[in-house]
Amino acid sequence: MDLKIIHLGFPLDRALLPSDSSRQVLAIGDFDGTHRGHQDVIRRALRIGREEQLPVAIMSFHPHPREILGLSQYGQYLTPLEEKLRLFEQMGVDTAYVVKFTPEFAKLAPETFISDMLIPMGLHTIVVGFDFNFGYRGAGSVSTLREFCLPDINVDMVPPYMAEGEKVSSTRIRNLLEKGNVSEAAELLGRPYSLYGEVVGGDQRGRTIGFPTANLKLHEPFIVPAKGVYAVRAYIGDKRFGGVMNIGVKPTFTENTVPSLEVHLFDFDRSIYGETVRVDFLSFIRAERKFSSVQELIDQIGKDAQTAKSFYF
Known part of the structure; x- marks a missing residue:
């Protein structure tokens, strides 16, 4: 199965959405590293898709939001876009929506992102991690999603993936690689x-x-x-x-x-x-x-x- 890749911007061009997008399961996140925590989010979306017999998509962002917001360490990636898409396909995802992240996009109110980007996609379920934030200055959270999406769109939150009492994160893996600790990084990534x-x-x-x-x-x-x-x-x-x-x-x-x-x-x-x-x-x-x-x-x-x-x- 080939991964369908759709590049989106804001305002949303609805003509780019597949004609069968009226019902789909969507996992949202940057997923740099596609580590064990990210994999839990994606697998939850895949499980719901199987149960509901619906296609499964991922919405990710490029460049990395933190790069656009001036955090220079994000000029390099654990999984640059091409690699990240390869991993999505390997996991069995049907569609990847790659949203162009710009300074203007970063200023969107959380409610605008939901009303103008998510709701037009006709979603059945949105799956995100426990610490998902979005919108201007990260003002949107899982609670915001539920407030504006329910009951029309289900919102499923995945808890953190823990390793040795600490959550697995891209930052933690970056720090390990900077020290040359590739074996521990592999444990958190779920692969070398x-x-x-x-x-x-x-x-x-x-x-x-x-x-x-x-x-x-x-x-x-x-x-x-x-x-x-x-x-x-x-x-x-x-x-x-x-x-x-x-x-x-x-x-x-x-x-x-x-x-x-x-x-x-x-x-x-x-x-x-x-x-x-x-x-x-x-x-x-x-x-x-x-x-x-x-x-x-x-x-x-x-x-x-x-x-x-x-x-x-």
């Missing part, structure tokens, strides 16, 4: 954290020391984990490989200003320039550091590869 990019030319130094690497240029504005060495699983087309990735400035040779992303794949020897590689982060191995000699670096990379293989195999 991943990113993907095109293989581009590098300085070829890895090949000269016996560890050829693919240098990745990211396709999307992914959050990049902390500098260091990681055990990874990589995908090229439908082929899967174990590997070890270095994120850093290569201080042994030259101190770059922008960290590079280089992955060495096990049992792999062919040119893949221009191809897309997806990388799943399995575990942090060590921090990046400067070595006293190239041979010391080579010895350490060999140890890193053996450590990474223990996670992959």
Whole structure:
């Protein structure tokens, strides 16, 4: 089943809505990360859709509302739009409404968002998380939805997903990645954290020391984990490989200003320039550091590869 993607703005162009939209279940949220808490919201919508024999849609927002509101850390994403849509499709959602978030949209009164965006969609049920806020300065809440939607539209609220006594959130996962803690991030995401990019030319130094690497240029504005060495699983087309990735400035040779992303794949020897590689982060191995000699670096990379293989195999 292919996900139907519909881009919306405000004012709403009703001609963009599917003709069969008179009854559907809608989950609303930004869903950056599509983590376990987000998955609970989406699965609740899918369950109601099955029970009522109705299509299930998601309304999300792009760019991230906090980016538009000036919170600069949201220039990068756990799941950029393309990745987020891929995950929605994987979960079995029928339609994704991507609402363009602008400064003008941010100023909408909660009541206007409901009357001019939601009610025209002819919804059966709206599903949101417990902390869902909307409208100007986040003045709208689940209570607001119920006040203006009931009894015509059901409103279902999903409680927080807790892990070790703390709610799972995109911010919590971002903080873990900034520390290189990809294994705990994976627990909260319900899958390994991943990113993907095109293989581009590098300085070829890895090949000269016996560890050829693919240098990745990211396709999307992914959050990049902390500098260091990681055990990874990589995908090229439908082929899967174990590997070890270095994120850093290569201080042994030259101190770059922008960290590079280089992955060495096990049992792999062919040119893949221009191809897309997806990388799943399995575990942090060590921090990046400067070595006293190239041979010391080579010895350490060999140890890193053996450590990474223990996670992959």
